[in-house]
Amino acid sequence: MATRRHGDDPLARTRERMPVVESLRAEFAETEPLSGLMVGVASHLEPKTGVYLEAVRDAGARVLFTASNHESTHADVVDHLAAQSGLEPFVEAEMDQTELDAARRDLLAREPELLLTDGAQLLALAYASDVPTDQLRGVAEQTTSGVHRIEAMADDGTLTVPALAVNHTPVKHRFDNVHGTGESALANLMVTTNRVTAGSTIVVAGYGYVGRGIARKARALGAETLVTEVEPRAALRAHMDGHDVVPMAEAAPRGDVFITATGSCRVLTPDHYRAMADRALVCNAGHRAVELGVDKLRELAVATEAVGEGITRFELPDGDHVDLFADGELANLAGPYAQGHPAAVMDTTFGALLLAARSLVETDRTPGVYELPDELDREVAERKLAAHGVDIDERTSLQSAYENAWRRERLLANHEE
C-alpha cells in the first residue's frame, strides 16, 4: 500500500483540528474586518499559531509576527509563513533573547495599529522604548500574566488604548489553561524525562486554572498530589478537591516532581532546593524560569551537567542533585519533544483572539482593560460545539421569564407550556 503525503501544507494536520479558526478564516476572508491594518502578533511560533496567523492575514491585515519566547520557535513554521504574502517574520529560530528583543523593536518601529500579544511583552516594549505608539488602536492579550501586566499599565496611566483581556474570557481560561496547559505540560514533562506519573508525588505550586488542570490530571493518572498556595480561597478549593495543601517548606522534602503554575517569581528558594530529595525534578508551567528561582539555584549549585532529554542536573553543596527541566522555560512549550497545547484547545483561544481583533476595530472604547463581549465568547463555544456535532437545548420563553421574575408561582400558573 502506497503512503501518500498529506498535501504540501505543513500545517494541514493541525488545521484539521482547528475548526473554529478555519470557520472564522473562511468568513473573514469574505468580510475582511481587518482590511488594510498592520497587525503585530507575538506568540509561540509553532503550527497552531501558523494556522491562526494565516487567518489574521486572510481577514485583510498585513501581519508582522514575532515570538513570545525565544525557546519555542519552530523554524519550519516560520519559513512556511515567511514564504507567503502578507506575513512578515520578525524572528528566527536560532535567536537568543537579546536578538529577539531587537527583532521585536524592529517590528514595533513599523508602527502596527493592532497588537495581538502573548505575555504582553510586545506592548510593554512599545511603551518602554522610543517607538511610536500614537497609531496603536488596541491590543488583545491571551495570557493571565500578560493581562495582569496590562492592568498594571492601565493603573499607572501608561496604557493609551483599549485592551481586550482574552485570557479572562471563559472560553479561553476554562479550556486552554486547564486542559491545554494542564495536559500538555504534564504529558511533555513525563514523556521527555521517561518518568511515570502513577505512584509519583507531584507538587503543584499555584491552584489557579493551570495548576488545577495539572493537579487534577496528575491525580487521575495515579499520582499523590500536593498543592501550595498563597491565596486562601484557592487553597480551600484545592483542599476540597482532595489535594494535600501544604506550605512549600513542607512539600519540598516530599515531592518527586515540582511544577510551578503561579505567574509569580522565586516560588522555589535555595532552602527548598536544599530540602528536596536527591534528583527531584523541577519544572515551570506558568510564566518564566523566574518562577523556579533558577538564578538562585545556579548560585547555590557547585556543578551543573546536561544529562539529556531537556534536563540540566545541578549538584548542591551536600552532594544531592536537582534536575531542572527545559531550563525552567514552559514545560509544555520548551524541551526536546514539546508540542505546546493540543491544536483542538488552541482552536478556541485563537478563535477568541480573532473575534477580539474584529471587535477592537468595530467598537470604540476608551483606553482601559475590557472583557471580551459575552456574545463573542458564546460564539466561539457555539462554533466549537457545532464542529464537534454536539447539540444543546435552548431555554424556553417560560424559562427565560422565570429566571428574571420574582412572582414565579403566578408566572407558572399562567403558562400552559
Ligand code: NAI
Ligand atoms: P491564576 O491566576 O488562575 O492562578 C495562579 C495561582 O497561583 C493563584 O491561585 C495564586 O494565588 C497562586 N500563587 C501566586 N503566587 C504563589 C506562590 N508564591 N505560591 C503558590 N501559589 C501562588 O492563573 P492561571 O490562569 O492558572 O495561570 C498561571 C500561570 O500560567 C500564569 O503565569 C499564566 O500566564 C501561565 N499560563 C501558561 C500557559 C502555558 O502554556 N504554559 C498557558 C496559560 C497560562
